[in-house]
Amino acid sequence: MKLYVMRHGSAEDQAESGADGDRALTPSGRKRVWDVARALVELGEEPMLLVTSPLVRAVQTAEIVALGTKIGDRGGSVEVRRDMSPGGHPTHLAHRLAAEERKRVMVVGHEPDLSALVAALVGGFDLSFDKSMVVGVHLTADSPQGRLRFVLDPKSLKLLVDQR
Numbered sequence: 519m520k521l522y523v524m525r526h527g528s529a530e531d532q533a534e535s536g537a538d539g540d541r542a543l544t545p546s547g548r549k550r551v552w553d554v555a556r557a558l559v560e561l562g563e564e565p566m567l568l569v570t571s572p573l574v575r576a577v578q579t580a581e582i583v584a585l586g587t588k589i590g591d592r593g594g595s596v597e598v599r600r601d602m603s604p605g606g607h608p609t610h611l612a613h614r615l616a617a618e619e620r621k622r623v624m625v626v627g628h629e630p631d632l633s634a635l636v637a638a639l640v641g642g643f644d645l646s647f648d649k650s651m652v653v654g655v656h657l658t659a660d661s662p663q664g665r666l667r668f669v670l671d672p673k674s675l676k677l678l679v680d681q682r
Contacts, residue, residue, distance in 0.1 A: 519616045521639075521655045521664070522558075522565050522624035523632055524583070525647040527551040529575035539573045543582075550650045550672055551579050555586025557675045563654065565624035566594040569611065571602035573628070579650070580626045602627040608635040616659045624652075639664040648672055 528547030533540035543551065558564055564587040570580035577598060583589075584596050601611035608631055615623050625635075629647050636653050637643040641663065647653070654667035669678040 519620050519657045519659075520563070520565075520622045520667070521612055521615075521657050522563065522622070523636055523647075523653045523655060524554075524579065524624055524626045525629060525632055525649055525651050526571075526573075526576040526579040526626060527582075528649045533574070542574050543578045547575075547649065548578070548582060551582040552586055553675060554650050554652060554670065554672050555583045557670060558583070558652065559587055561670075561677070564592070564622070565589065566592065566622040567615075567620055568594070568596040568624045568626060569599050569602060569615070570596065570626040571604070571606070571628060572598045572600060573603065576602065576626045576628065580624075583624065583626070602631075604628045604631060606631065608632070609638045612639060612657060613659075613662065616657045619659065636666075640666045645669065 527543045527550055529541040529543055568580045570576045580596050601607045632647045639655050650672035652670040655664045656667050657664040671678050
């Protein structure tokens with residue numbers, strides 16, 4: 519399975535409601551996510567399934583990626599799962615998706631959970647996720663260890679590592 523691990527885009531400091539989960543993407547956060555989605559298309563790395571945290575900023579990030587990669591036109595979908603919430607169980611989710619033989623899955627979530635997820639999958643990962651960053655991992659159902667494929671830097675929109 520090609521697993522794309524993405525941190526949500528830049529969000530407002532405080533939501534009108536005062537609840538952290540209601541914080542929405544800023545205009546610059548939306549633009550950066552669009553740019554990342556376009557870069558994924560140019561690289562031929564479009565997901566077929568997006569699984570996102572239920573927090574507003576993550577859902578908005580997933581929706582923008584879905585639109586930018588035309589996931590719906592290709593029969594893909596967006597799912598909201600609590601496993602991607604802060605303090606959730608993203609590693610269990612990733613292994614479950616690999617066991618289901620999913621092919622191209624993007625998970626959208628939060629720090630520090632995403633760094634911990636990638637470290638658990640590939641070992642030795644000590645890079646914290648910038649907002650809108652995407653890390654590509656190859657994961658199989660028959661192995662708990664994955665292989666780092668790339669890091670897409672959201673500021674330069676360049677691959678920092680490419681081991682395909």
